[in-house]
Amino acid sequence: MSITTFIIISIIKSVAVIGVLLTAVAYSVWLERKVSAHIQNRWGPTRVGPFGLLQPLADGAKFIFKEDLTQPHVYKPLYIAAPMIALVFAITSISVIPFGNWVNLGPWGTYLQITDLNIGLLVVLGITSMGVYGVALAGWASNNKYSLLGGLRASAQMISYEVSLGLSLVGVLIVSGSMSLRDIVDYQGGVFWHFIPRWNIFHGQTLAFFIYLISAYAETNRTPFDLPEAESELVAGYHTEYSAMKFAMFFMAEYANMVTVACLATLLFLGGWHGPIFGPPILQAVMPVVWFCLKVFFFMFLYVWVRWTLPRFRYDQLMAFGWKVLLPLAVLNIVVTALIVAWRA
Amino acid sequence: MENIPLSYYLMLSGILFVCGVLGFLIKRNIITIFMSIELMLNGVNLSFVAFAAQWHSLSGQIFVFFVMVVAAAEAAVGLAIIIAVYRTRETLNVDQVNLLKL
Amino acid sequence: MLHLILFLFFGAICVAGAINLLAQSHPINSALSLIVVMAALAAEYLLLGAEFVAAVQVIVYAGAIMVLFVITIMLLNAGKEEHTKGSRVAILLGVPGVITGAVLVAWTLLFRGHTSSVTIGAEPGSPQAIARLLFHDFLLPFEVTSVLILIAIMGAVVLASRPEAVAHRPAKSDHKELPELVASGKEH
Numbered sequence: 001m002s003i004t005t006f007i008i009i010s011i012i013k014s015v016a017v018i019g020v021l022l023t024a025v026a027y028s029v030w031l032e033r034k035v036s037a038h039i040q041n042r043w044g045p046t047r048v049g050p051f052g053l054l055q056p057l058a059d060g061a062k063f064i065f066k067e068d069l070t071q072p073h074v075y076k077p078l079y080i081a082a083p084m085i086a087l088v089f090a091i092t093s094i095s096v097i098p099f100g101n102w103v104n105l106g107p108w109g110t111y112l113q114i115t116d117l118n119i120g121l122l123v124v125l126g127i128t129s130m131g132v133y134g135v136a137l138a139g140w141a142s143n144n145k146y147s148l149l150g151g152l153r154a155s156a157q158m159i160s161y162e163v164s165l166g167l168s169l170v171g172v173l174i175v176s177g178s179m180s181l182r183d184i185v186d187y188q189g190g191v192f193w194h195f196i197p198r199w200n201i202f203h204g205q206t207l208a209f210f211i212y213l214i215s216a217y218a219e220t221n222r223t224p225f226d227l228p229e230a231e232s233e234l235v236a237g238y239h240t241e242y243s244a245m246k247f248a249m250f251f252m253a254e255y256a257n258m259v260t261v262a263c264l265a266t267l268l269f270l271g272g273w274h275g276p277i278f279g280p281p282i283l284q285a286v287m288p289v290v291w292f293c294l295k296v297f298f299f300m301f302l303y304v305w306v307r308w309t310l311p312r313f314r315y316d317q318l319m320a321f322g323w324k325v326l327l328p329l330a331v332l333n334i335v336v337t338a339l340i341v342a343w344r345a
Numbered sequence: 346m347e348n349i350p351l352s353y354y355l356m357l358s359g360i361l362f363v364c365g366v367l368g369f370l371i372k373r374n375i376i377t378i379f380m381s382i383e384l385m386l387n388g389v390n391l392s393f394v395a396f397a398a399q400w401h402s403l404s405g406q407i408f409v410f411f412v413m414v415v416a417a418a419e420a421a422v423g424l425a426i427i428i429a430v431y432r433t434r435e436t437l438n439v440d441q442v443n444l445l446k447l
Numbered sequence: 448m449l450h451l452i453l454f455l456f457f458g459a460i461c462v463a464g465a466i467n468l469l470a471q472s473h474p475i476n477s478a479l480s481l482i483v484v485m486a487a488l489a490a491e492y493l494l495l496g497a498e499f500v501a502a503v504q505v506i507v508y509a510g511a512i513m514v515l516f517v518i519t520i521m522l523l524n525a526g527k528e529e530h531t532k533g534s535r536v537a538i539l540l541g542v543p544g545v546i547t548g549a550v551l552v553a554w555t556l557l558f559r560g561h562t563s564s565v566t567i568g569a570e571p572g573s574p575q576a577i578a579r580l581l582f583h584d585f586l587l588p589f590e591v592t593s594v595l596i597l598i599a600i601m602g603a604v605v606l607a608s609r610p611e612a613v614a615h616r617p618a619k620s621d622h623k624e625l626p627e628l629v630a631s632g633k634e635h
Contacts, residue, residue, distance in 0.1 A: 078475075118573065122502035129510025133482070136514065140475065140521045152518060159514055166506075179574055348564030349451050352556045354495070357458045359556070361484070363549040364465035370541040373534050376474045376520055380481050383512070384465060387488055390504075398495040398569035399562060403580050406497045406572045410581070413507055414592045418599035420512045424519045425606035432609075437525040440534070 005108065013114050021094050025255040026056035028300050035304045066244035074241060078141035083242065083249035086134025090256035093127040096120040097263045098182050100273045100288040120181040124264060125166055128219065132158045134253065139238035150237030153315055154221055154228030160322045161218035167330035168211035171337040172200055172268050185272030199271035207333045209269045211326055216261040218322060220254060223307040227315050262299035270295050354395035361388030375427050375437050386416045450567045453494055460487040472527045474520050478513060485509040496568035499577050
């Protein structure tokens with residue numbers, strides 16, 4: 001494959017993946033509104049299109065036309081840059097996530113992934129670490145004591161739970177032997193005991209799965225860990241002073257982080273795109289992507305379900321839980337996994 | 346993809362180190378002095394990795410880990426000391442931290 | 448050609464960030480320039496093939512240590528620097544002196560140094576290779592650094608905790624306030 005073909009295919013893949021990601025972000029907002037409405041025994045958006053499906057378009061138009069207030073007392077450069085930082089890092093981490101296997105389109109073929117790095121998992125962790133800056137700088141630049149407190153609390157919470165997030169993934173790395181996301185998914189093919197699929201959640205990493213899920217909820221600042229941005233607490237936390245397009249960027253960044261977490265959870269623990277494949281060859285090429293999307297959808301639904309069911313943690317309970325419960329459990333998981341793998345070898 | 350001389354990397358490492366030394370000498374805010382120390386450590390890390398590439402030995406990259414660990418430990422303890430100093434003297438200007446006992 | 452272009456691009460970002468760190472007067476701007484320097488350095492490590500080191504640089508250095516710096520700057524809210532007489536002397540003498548030393552070292556490296564050339568990805572540092580070295584040949588330093596981190600954690604927690612007994616105040620407060628300070632100290 002020549003260099004120009006490679007560049008053209010990469011550009012097409014990047015545009016397609018980011019387009020799909022932004023649509024998924026918009027419709028996860030719709031999902032949240034509908035599911036929360038049904039949990040609370042009401043209807044949710046029903047008027048804008050069938051089942052309210054065009055509601056995200058209406059919201060996007062509203063955000064574009066809303067008045068973009070810029071207070072005079074804010075620190076201008078960081079005030080404008082912080083939502084962009086948050087959004088850029090939230091969208092970039094999708095670039096190493098594989099969606100399916102090799103596909104052949106005419107004379108060219110490609111993996112369904114923008115790029116396959118052999119440190120892919122570390123790249124996702126690194127981009128998540130850099131995403132803390134969007135929150136911290138937004139709180140600082142707003143020049144407002146509630147925003148500063150919310151920003152400091154949110155960034156301290158995010159860096160605390162990053163530790164148990166990373167450590168819970170080490171168990172998966174020990175078992176799979178590679179940091180490339182494609183290799184980790186390939187390891188989970190097949191079945192054991194004749195019908196249970198060999199996904200990591202069944203095949204040894206159950207504790208790591210739950211630690212990962214809880215740490216990811218705290219990392220993306222979602223209930224029950226959303227004290228920094230709760231409306232009844234610090235006004236609205238670090239995005240108090242933001243309106244219109246900048247607030248929309250924070251909003252999109254939060255949901256894009258949720259989508260990334262859901263994709264990682266399916267890849268690492270639920271077997272990625274593995275699932276029963278049947279039908280004619282054209283369907284067989286598409287089935288892995290369908291299974292991947294179904295599993296990601298399950299995790300998005302779980303996010304919304306947990307949000308509207310559980311009450312919020314207080315900040316000291318949150319930090320105590322992260323450092324005193326999740327971190328020792330994650331280390332215990334690593335030790336037990338390493339012992340079992342070494343005993344088997 | 347041709348070769349470039351290793352001395353280019355070493356010069357970049359030297360420039361970063363020199364900027365760190367300059368920051369350490371001319372800045373008056375304790376935290377900025379601390380950040381100049383981190384800049385010096387980063388310059389040194391670059392020269393470790395560059396020599397690892399020349400001599401084809403991974404020990405250079407391993408040593409970068411140890412430098413990072415030491416930098417992390419030093420940053421944690423140093424920032425705790427800065428917070429303690431700020432609590433008592435209410436200033437972060439290094440020229441005003443000049444009395445042993447207030 | 449490609450190697451030179453990429454090296455110069457990221458090298459220019461590094462140097463611009465380092466000079467910006469010196470030029471800015473508010474510490475938060477210096478912190479942000481340092482983050483840019485660290486990210487560009489991670490790209491330089493990738494050019495030399497050290498992929499695991501580059502990822503760890505972004506995760507640990509730019510993503511955790513600098514977050515610590517940024518949080519401390521926000522917490523202490525120090526404000527812009529003032530220039531005193533001592534700092535003007537330091538600028539006048541220090542900048543030419545250090546730059547002279549740097550030019551000497553650079554001249555020696557360029558014209559008298561015996562170094563060869565490197566390609567892109569000269570020493571591929573994959574996680575497996577690094578782990579093999581780290582846990583076999585460098586096991587003792589690895590364990591010693593874990594003890595070092597434990598000591599640093601304990602030190603940071605002890606140094607940054609609030610004093611529970613009499614609260615210290617600067618000399619300008621008068622001693623009549625001491626009983627109230629003791630009372631408020633006991634509430635902690």
